[in-house]
Every structure is written in C-alpha cells, then in structure tokens.
Amino acid sequence: MNKIRILGAVTALSAVLVGCGASGGSDTASSGSNSGKPRIKFVINGTLGDRSFFDSAYAGLKKAESLGYSLKVVELGSDRTKWQSGFEDAASGDDYDVLAAGTVDTAGFISELAPEYPDKKFWLFDSTVDYTGKNGCSNKCANVYSVTFKQNEAAYLAGFLAEKLVAGKALPGATGDSKVGVMGGVKIPVIEDFVVGFKAGFKAAGGNPSSGVLVQYVGGGNPFGDPAKGKEIASSMYEQGAALVWPVAGSSGLGVFESAVAAKRYTFGVDSDQSKTLTDPAQQQTVVTSILKNAGSALYLAAKQNKSGSLAYGKPAAVGLTENGVGYVDNAGFEKLVPAALRTELKNQAAKIASGAVTVPSAF
Known part of the structure; x- marks a missing residue:
C-alpha cells in the first residue's frame, strides 16, 4: 500500500488529481451552487491539468467541500497580459467569500486587490504579500493569509538521494551515468530555492554539484507550460x-517524463505523486519518488482553520518538514529502486532537518 512521506499533513492530494486540462480563461463551478455555504474561488494564472502544483492545490480545495465549502475555479490561461484583468474581474464579483491564488506571479495582484475588498478573504500560496503596507497593501493586507513552502528542505532530500543512487549505481540501465539534472521553469527565487537545496543535499551525500548536477531553465514566454x-x-x-x-x-515537466521513457532513464516527480498522476504507465515507471510541496494539504488546513476562526490573517506563514508542508513519496516503486539502507538514511536526513540538526541553505 502506498504511503506518502509528507511527514504529517493532510494527504488530500491524489484523491482528486483528475485530468483537468481545461482551456485557458475558463470559469468552472464545482458541485452546483451550494447556496449558503462559504464560497472559495480558486483563480489560476494558468490552467488545471499540470498533474503537479495547480492540480495539487485544486485537490486540497476540492477536499474542503467536505468541510462545507463550495468551490469555483477560474482558469486565466498562459497569456500573462490577461492575468491582471482576470484577477480584477474575479475579485469584483460577489460570488466568493475567499479568493485563493498561488505563485509569485499573483502576489502583486493580491496585494493590490485585497485592500479594495476588506470584507473578503484572500489566500495566497507559494508566495507572500508585503504586509508592511509599502507596496500596495494599504491596510497591510489584514485580510490575506499567505503561506510559503520550504521547498529547499525537500529539495535537499532529493539531491541527497540522487547522489547516493548515482554513486551506488543503483538504477538499472543507468549504472554508467554519473550525473543528474534539475530543470527549472525560470530563474526566480522560488525555483532557485529548489536548486540550492538540491545541490546542498547532493554535496552532503558526497557528490560534487559543480560537475555532477546539470541545471537548465525552460524560460521563454511560457516557462511552466x-x-x-x-x-x-x-x-x-x-x-x-x-x-x-x-x-x-x-x-x-511533462516533457521530461516522455524523454525519460525514450532514454530509458529516470526522473523525480514534483509537488504531487507523479507516479500516480501521470497517465502513461511507462512514464510512471520512470519516477523514483516525488518531492512534495503540499499545496493541497496547506490549503485544506487553511480551510479547516478558517472555518474554526483560527487562521492567522495579516502575517506570513512558512511550512517545511517540521510543519509537515513538504516531503517525499515512499511507495512500492520507491522501495523497488532505492535500497533499504538508503531509504533509512534518507529518513534520518529528513528527521535531522525537521529537528534543526541540519540547516539547509536557501535562495531567499
């Protein structure tokens, strides 16, 4: 039976990671009107169907329906020129109580819009607004809950595992390979945090990240799509x-799994358990583990705390291994490809980070 080593947290992710893939700019309500229920509007600067980060966030918000919320999804697509007007339209409507959005690209929109709608709540994940009031939040964003993730901690575990697998020649069909790769969307702090953490873990495992870790960015006009x-x-x-x-x-990243099948090599998943969310069985088999940034779990927890009145608005929050916000997948595929001794070693590394015995460098 699969077990996700998120080191706690609510695992709402894979249950609702459906193949969404809707077109940009769509506006979809789930489960009817749900009159009288607190209403969440999830505004996506992109689309569902990435089988990764946005789908993870959606899964957590979808699960929040079990707490008595209704959920509406607005997909703005990949055209960045339409995002500002899309957020303005979404915020101006009276069809929500909470507007949820994520990534650093949306922080400015939330900072500008939240003060205009003080009777509404805003949830920002994977970024934070400026609570000093200097950059847009005239009320210091007292109605905004921001949560970021210590992705560098989970990335450290990825780097540590990667070096041990390569050095130990543990991956069938790749025993002659001596390097690993990290492909980022674009060179921004939140992506660099993954890279910095990965290299630190790779080095801690005995590798030389300068020669052993290949790093490249997608870039262009649509780096995450x-x-x-x-x-x-x-x-x-x-x-x-x-x-x-x-x-x-x-x-x-979906193209990476295609390439891995053709090259008969391996991958790590990201944000969600991609050994489950990928639809091609051959691609699933390339996934050694997935490094989780549990957006869905964080949002589901926010929904629970919001309902009880304990959610802390007006100040930033950050979750890592200690707070059960990040982790890695330990399932049958992982156990098949990763020797038992290394699985124990990786678990011990995670415990050291969670306890504070190991401090992971950050790009922030």
Whole structure:
C-alpha cells in the first residue's frame, strides 16, 4: 500500500488529481451552487491539468467541500497580459467569500486587490504579500493569509538521494551515468530555492554539484507550460550522462517524463505523486519518488482553520518538514529502486532537518 512521506499533513492530494486540462480563461463551478455555504474561488494564472502544483492545490480545495465549502475555479490561461484583468474581474464579483491564488506571479495582484475588498478573504500560496503596507497593501493586507513552502528542505532530500543512487549505481540501465539534472521553469527565487537545496543535499551525500548536477531553465514566454521544451532539455541532459532528471517547471515537466521513457532513464516527480498522476504507465515507471510541496494539504488546513476562526490573517506563514508542508513519496516503486539502507538514511536526513540538526541553505 502506498504511503506518502509528507511527514504529517493532510494527504488530500491524489484523491482528486483528475485530468483537468481545461482551456485557458475558463470559469468552472464545482458541485452546483451550494447556496449558503462559504464560497472559495480558486483563480489560476494558468490552467488545471499540470498533474503537479495547480492540480495539487485544486485537490486540497476540492477536499474542503467536505468541510462545507463550495468551490469555483477560474482558469486565466498562459497569456500573462490577461492575468491582471482576470484577477480584477474575479475579485469584483460577489460570488466568493475567499479568493485563493498561488505563485509569485499573483502576489502583486493580491496585494493590490485585497485592500479594495476588506470584507473578503484572500489566500495566497507559494508566495507572500508585503504586509508592511509599502507596496500596495494599504491596510497591510489584514485580510490575506499567505503561506510559503520550504521547498529547499525537500529539495535537499532529493539531491541527497540522487547522489547516493548515482554513486551506488543503483538504477538499472543507468549504472554508467554519473550525473543528474534539475530543470527549472525560470530563474526566480522560488525555483532557485529548489536548486540550492538540491545541490546542498547532493554535496552532503558526497557528490560534487559543480560537475555532477546539470541545471537548465525552460524560460521563454511560457516557462511552466511548454512540455516540448521540457522534453528537449531533458533529452540533452540524458545525453550528457544524467541518470535522472528532476523537473521543477509545472506542466513543462511533462516533457521530461516522455524523454525519460525514450532514454530509458529516470526522473523525480514534483509537488504531487507523479507516479500516480501521470497517465502513461511507462512514464510512471520512470519516477523514483516525488518531492512534495503540499499545496493541497496547506490549503485544506487553511480551510479547516478558517472555518474554526483560527487562521492567522495579516502575517506570513512558512511550512517545511517540521510543519509537515513538504516531503517525499515512499511507495512500492520507491522501495523497488532505492535500497533499504538508503531509504533509512534518507529518513534520518529528513528527521535531522525537521529537528534543526541540519540547516539547509536557501535562495531567499
């Protein structure tokens, strides 16, 4: 039986990770009107269907319906020029009590809009507004709950595991490879936090990140939604001797799994358990583990606390291994590919980070 080692937290993620893939700009209500229930409007600067971060967030909000909420989803698509007007339209409506949004790209919109609607609540995940009131939040965003994730801690575990697998020649068919790859969407602090943590873990395991870790970014106009570019980058990394590639690039990462099948190499998933959310069995088999940033769990917890009146608005929150906000997947595939001694070693590393015995460097 699969068990997700999120080191606590609510595992609402895989239960509702449906293949959404709706077109940009769509506006979809779930489960009817739910009159009289507290209403959450999830505004996405992109679309569902990434089988990763946005789908994870959706799963947590979808599960919040069991707490008595109703959920409406607004997908703004990948055209950045439409995001500001999309958020303004979404906020101006009277069809929500809570507006939820995520990623650093939406922080400015929430900072500007939240003060205009003081009777509404705003949840921002994977970024934070400026609570000093200097940049847009005239009321210091007293109605905004911001939660970020210590992705560097989970990335450290990914790097540690990757080096041990490569050095130990533990991956069948890739025993001659001596490198690993990390593919980011774009070079921004939140993605760099993954890279910094990964390299630190790789080094702690005895590797040389300067020569052993390949790093490249998708970039372009759609860095988190370009699977073709992701496949191209991953193929290059495998050709350079990478035994596995870890995509940290939203749906651009879907191309990495395609490339891994063709190269007969391996991957790590990100944000969700991608050994489950991927629909191609061959791609699923390439996933050694998935490094989780539990957006869905964090949002479901926010929904519980909001309902009880204990959710802390007006100040930032950050969750990592200690707070059960990040982790890794330990399932049958993981146990097949990762030797028992290494699984124990990885678990001990996670415990050291959670206890504070190991401090992981950050890009922030």
